[in-house]
Amino acid sequence: SQQGEEDPQALSIQEGENATMNCSYKTSINNLQWYRQNSGRGLVHLILIRSNEREKHSGRLRVTLDTSKKSSSLLITASRAADTASYFCATVLNRDDKIIFGKGTRLHILP
């Protein structure tokens, strides 16, 4: 069952530019998380934002959450080649405890 859906599916930008990825979901949530996956590797947790929060920062990452629109965005500022990866949003629902992942955005940073 797909809950979060990332947009765009793929994104290519020049090194140094900012990258923005969006996630939309369907039902109310307890929290929303963003993960990164390098090719052929496991996922790495980046940031968690709870339903009563609107914005969080971690280094070059900025996450926003709009519960009225059921959407979140991940902004990576001053992108680097090492940011090339797939980025997934994941939601933890209020009604049960499972975490549900979207299909991801493939980000490619061009040198």
Next chain:
Amino acid sequence: DGGITQSPKYLFRKEGQNVTLSCEQNLNHDAMYWYRQDPGQGLRLIYYSQIVNDFQKGDIAEGYSVSREKKESFPLTVTSAQKNPTAFYLCASSVDLRRREVTDTQYFGPGTRLTVL
């Protein structure tokens, strides 16, 4: 070093064979999960376990089986009943989603790529 490990990294199976994928964690986490990832796709939950000796089916449990005899270990068996087992398998753990005072973050292993010949 605390972490979650999976073995083997690559696994080849002949049709009709059962294979078991290993997942071990030394993070003292209660909950463990198995996901399947197909190319260009997200993660689909196969099985999860919130406590030793207990586990629940996820969204795509058919053709798979698990056990949770120890807190540290959550092996996944891909049986011959799984029609299309070629995929990337990811194991994860978390403290316990029922304890809301701690983060719900999941920690992932490096994955096992299973190919059916």
